[in-house]
Amino acid sequence: MSNAPAEEIPTEEIDLAAANHIIDKYLTLPGNLMPVLQGIQDEYGYVPKPAIDLVAERLNVYPSQIFGVLTFYAQFHLKPRGRFIIRVCVGTACHVQGAERIVETFFDKVGIGHAETTPDLRYTFEKVACLGACGMAPLAMVNDDTFGKMTVQKVEEIIAEYNQRPMK
Ligand code: FES
Numbered sequence: 534m535s536n537a538p539a540e541e542i543p544t545e546e547i548d549l550a551a552a553n554h555i556i557d558k559y560l561t562l563p564g565n566l567m568p569v570l571q572g573i574q575d576e577y578g579y580v581p582k583p584a585i586d587l588v589a590e591r592l593n594v595y596p597s598q599i600f601g602v603l604t605f606y607a608q609f610h611l612k613p614r615g616r617f618i619i620r621v622c623v624g625t626a627c628h629v630q631g632a633e634r635i636v637e638t639f640f641d642k643v644g645i646g647h648a649e650t651t652p653d654l655r656y657t658f659e660k661v662a663c664l665g666a667c668g669m670a671p672l673a674m675v676n677d678d679t680f681g682k683m684t685v686q687k688v689e690e691i692i693a694e695y696n697q698r699p700m701k
Pocket residue numbers: 622623624625626627628662663664665666667668670671672
């Protein structure tokens with residue numbers, strides 16, 4: 534059963550046409566739940582609650598079963614995510630090199646904490662485990678861009694730059 538409290542899941546109005554189209558594509562295939570949920574996440578950037586209800590109805594599965602899948606796999610998100618996903622490594626090498634200071638500076642600059650998204654949907658912030666480039670510790674990423682040997686000043690430069698970037 535889900536470990537995501539229902540009240541935390543947005544129930545906004547969304548256009549379900551794309552979700553219906555994805556379900557159509559996989560409807561008759563066995564094992565279709567995962568590809569349908571992945572397709573919906575690719576389309577919307579997360580899996581909206583109304584889409585979960587739609588999938589349950591059309592694939593004839595219990596919503597609790599769908600929540601079980603969504604909460605088991607880290608790849609799925611139940612809330613809208615930011616245009617820019619900031620990740621700061623807090624693995625051992627990065628920790629030793631001052632990752633916590635980097636995390637706190639991002640918190641200050643962006644105004645959100647771990648696993649939070651800014652109200653304007655520009656940023657989502659996540660602390661993550663070792664990103665596999667410990668020689669460049671402390672390490673941060675924004676989407677697919679990697680920033681090594683992070684300093685407080687670099688955080689400020691990164692935020693200044695990404696604040697200028699278009700949202701689409
Ligand atoms: S501990 Fe940060 S990249 Fe390995």
